[in-house]
Amino acid sequence: MLNISNIVDVIDNSKVKFNEPMSNHTTIKVGGKADVLVVPTTKEDIINVLKFAKENSIPVTVIGNGSKLLVRDKGIRGIVIKISSKFSDYKIEENKVIVCAGMSMPKLSRIVMKEGLSGLEFACGIPGVVGGGIRMNAGAYGGEISDVLVNTTYIDDNLNIKILDHKDHNFSYRYSYFKDHPSFVIISAEFKLVKKDIVEIQKEMDKNSASRKEKQxxxxxxxxxxxxxxxxxxxxxxxxxxxxxxxxxxxxxxxxxxxxxxxxxxxxxxxxxxxxxxxxxxxxxxxxxxxxxxxxxxxxxx
Ligand SMILES: Cc1cc2nc3c(=O)[nH]c(=O)nc-3n(C[C@H](O)[C@H](O)[C@H](O)COP(=O)(O)OP(=O)(O)OC[C@H]3O[C@@H](n4cnc5c(N)ncnc54)[C@H](O)[C@@H]3O)c2cc1C
CATH class of the missing domain: 3.90.78.10 (UDP-N-acetylenolpyruvoylglucosamine reductase, C-terminal domain)
Incomplete structure (x- = not known):
């Protein structure tokens, strides 16, 4: 019988943790152990792990920064794929940013701010990553992901890479298409922003951050x-x-x-x-x- 520890045949050992407490990977710092937690750094890592899991009928759970999750005390059976800052390359082309799903939303909002690009000010204090933000249609202070997203690239159940246009996300309050497709893995996204004075953007972000600090x-x-x-x-x-x-x-x-x-x-x-x-x-x-x-x-x- 296949042992789950064979996962190191498909992804580098340094990216794998066995019996990992999920309290280390959720912002509420609660949660039992995951059998295996992997932290991929490339798209290929993600595909290899999904393929391994599929071939061996091992359940997979995808997480981002764990800022919306409560993991039960018995933990998670199977493999947890943590799409984190280790998978967060980005490129900016004029007023568009294309970014891997593990990019932190606060970090991204600062990166684009420095380029004089407005639209992600609302996200500067939302402690999740892009993948989690899209799935949750995260929002605050009058803005939400759906306002700026152009499309999302994801891996479906058959391990095909697909692109979903904005209109097909069925966005609503804290809801997106990915809520009904929990096995799909978001790997990157494209956002469209608008040019604005950096000082104005910074002011808006400072205001949002101060309000959070006061109220939360x-x-x-x-x-x-x-x-x-x-x-x-x-x-x-x-x-x-x-x-x-x-x-x-x-x-x-x-x-x-x-x-x-x-x-x-x-x-x-x-x-x-x-x-x-x-x-x-x-x-x-x-x-x-x-x-x-x-x-x-x-x-x-x-
Ligand atoms: C102090 C604090 C303040 C917050 N303020 C706000 C706020 O103002 N507005 C707001 O909307 N939220 C807020 N949140 C909640 C949270 O930060 C957001 O919901 C965020 O979008 C979750 O992102 P995450 O990366 O932490 O996702 P996680 O909590 O790790 O996961 C959330 C869901 O997304 C899925 N997911 C994660 N990554 C992927 C991926 N790559 N592919 C497919 N599915 C994926 C997970 O399976 C899970 O179902 C706050 C949280 C905290 C702790």
């Missing part, structure tokens, strides 16, 4: 907004009105700074976070009749 619990590990914004309501306000700021289960706490965030006080388990999420949902439903939907993605073995 950036001093504690977290995974961003816990729930999607329901039509006509603000999640943080509802939780605040319920008097739940500071309420905790185990090491997971509803932030006292922003009730829409759950923070890890140090020793939180995924079970703590999930229990707290369920507790909030129940309380909000009873008082407001609103069914909160997770924005955080919960993954891993149940």
């Amino acid at each position: 619990p950036l001093e504690f590990p977290n995974a961003g907004s816990t729930f999607k914004r329901p039509e006509g309501f603000f999640v943080g306000t509802m939780i605040d009105e319920l008097g739940l700021k500071g309420y905790s289960i185990g090491g997971a706490e509803i932030s006292t700074k922003h009730a829409g965030f759950i923070i890890n006080k140090g020793q939180a388990t995924a079970d703590d976070v999930i229990s707290l999420m369920e507790y909030i949902k129940d309380k909000v439903f009873k008082k407001y009749g609103v069914k909160l939907e997770n924005e955080i993605e919960v993954i891993g073995e149940e």
Whole structure:
């Protein structure tokens, strides 16, 4: 029988970690171990690993910077492919930027700012990478990925490389086509920006960053907004009105700074976070009749 450790036959040993705690790869710093975690540096690495997994019926999970993920305490079976800064080459052609999926969104927003290109100011404080940003249609301060994306290059289930045009992404609030195709791996994207004065761009980014620092619990590990914004309501306000700021289960706490965030006080388990999420949902439903939907993605073995 094939052993998963044979993965080192298809990707360099230095890019592979066995029994890797996912708490090292999520911003909320929670999560059990992945059987195998690979950090590809090239498109070929990604294809080789996907091919190995397909041929051997090994499940694959793709992650970016883990800033929207809660990995269950039992961890992840199979292979986790982490598309990170190790896969983040880019090129700028006039007002277009073509970038690999592992590029950090804050870094990209600074790179294009220095070129006098506007459009990614909203992304300067979103701690994900381009692949995760596209899948989530990440957005803030009136902008979102769908405003600037031209197309996405991805690998499909048959290991074909395909290009998806903007119009086929079916973008909506925190949603894209890739949410319905979780096995597709985004490898690069093209963005179209507009020329603008660098000082103006910088000013906008500084304003966004200052607002985040003031409102969000950036001093504690977290995974961003816990729930999607329901039509006509603000999640943080509802939780605040319920008097739940500071309420905790185990090491997971509803932030006292922003009730829409759950923070890890140090020793939180995924079970703590999930229990707290369920507790909030129940309380909000009873008082407001609103069914909160997770924005955080919960993954891993149940
Ligand atoms: C402090 C803080 C502030 C935040 N603020 C915002 C905000 O203002 N606006 C906002 O929209 N979000 C915000 N987020 C959430 C998060 O940063 C975004 O959703 C981000 O886009 C997730 O990117 P990621 O690389 O971390 O993806 P991950 O969390 O690693 O993954 C998210 C999803 O994308 C998939 N994915 C990742 N890479 C790929 C790929 N290459 N191909 C296919 N699928 C892939 C994963 O499978 C997963 O389903 C915040 C998070 C934190 C911690």
